[in-house]
Amino acid sequence: MKKFEKNIAHWKKWTVDVISLFFIILFTYAAVSKLIEFENFQTQLEQFPFINDFSVSLAIILPTVQIIISFLYFKPNFRFQAFYSSLILLIIFNLYIIAVLLFAESIPCSCGGVISTFSWNDHLIFNTGCSLLALLAIALSYDLKTYKSKSSTNVVEVKP
Amino acid sequence: MKTNFFLPMIAMIFAIGMSFATENVEIDPTQDYYQPSSGVFMSLGQEIDCGDGNKTCIVELPNGEVHQVYDAPDPNTLKKGDGRKRQL
Numbered sequence: 001m002k003k004f005e006k007n008i009a010h011w012k013k014w015t016v017d018v019i020s021l022f023f024i025i026l027f028t029y030a031a032v033s034k035l036i037e038f039e040n041f042q043t044q045l046e047q048f049p050f051i052n053d054f055s056v057s058l059a060i061i062l063p064t065v066q067i068i069i070s071f072l073y074f075k076p077n078f079r080f081q082a083f084y085s086s087l088i089l090l091i092i093f094n095l096y097i098i099a100v101l102l103f104a105e106s107i108p109c110s111c112g113g114v115i116s117t118f119s120w121n122d123h124l125i126f127n128t129g130c131s132l133l134a135l136l137a138i139a140l141s142y143d144l145k146t147y148k149s150k151s152s153t154n155v156v157e158v159k160p
Numbered sequence: 161m162k163t164n165f166f167l168p169m170i171a172m173i174f175a176i177g178m179s180f181a182t183e184n185v186e187i188d189p190t191q192d193y194y195q196p197s198s199g200v201f202m203s204l205g206q207e208i209d210c211g212d213g214n215k216t217c218i219v220e221l222p223n224g225e226v227h228q229v230y231d232a233p234d235p236n237t238l239k240k241g242d243g244r245k246r247q248l
Binding site for chain 2: 017020021024025026028029032033036037039040043044047070073074076104119120
């Protein structure tokens with residue numbers, strides 16, 4: 001039974017690690033793509049509804065936040081914060097896309113690299129999938145934390 | 161411990177490389193472009209059906225601006241069609 005639990009914990013840890021790598025790639029890729037075509041990205045933001053007044057600040061803040069989140073994944077101690085930050089960022093982006101789809105007419109996409117071929121609906125689906133991944137990683141991380149504290153308590157009980 | 165650091169590092173380097181590698185993947189057959197006054201090409205988010213003909217393809221944006229349509233973010237790729245103005 002204990003071996004089974006250990007195996008499950010191993011798979012949970014492996015899943016959390018893979019999701020972390022996925023978010024590092026996603027956020028680094030998105031941030032660097034924006035920075036490579038910074039001028040283009042800023043001009044596109046200027047034409048976006050609701051946020052065009054903050055286009056310059058957003059063009060700097062957004063890639064910076066994405067890079068900071070990517071670095072948070074490097075330290076296992078900060079994984080929780082990293083997953084929560086990713087989830088919050090994705091939710092904000094999702095809310096913005098929903099607002100655009102509901103209240104704005106068709107507008108050009110601001111996404112960098114190959115993701116620029118996504119339509120707004122594609123983006124909504126992709127972001128929702130990523131948000132679910134972040135939620136899964138948070139849930140698994142909590143499980144692992146509980147498992148670790150439980151097993152360490154057991155060790156203490158066995159020791160005497 | 162080493163894996164904990166190196167694997168994210170490799171992932172990050174991979175992502176940086178990928179973003180440079182895909183920088184010019186902009187000529188997409190499912191997308192057309194226009195050139196606003198800023199000079200920076202913008203994606204129209206879709207391909208415009210310009211019809212048959214040899215006249216310049218023109219699109220009207222939701223904000224009322226009228227622009228010529230390009231196949232790629234390149235001034236040499238002006239799209240031709242029947243000359244009728246398309247609504248986005």
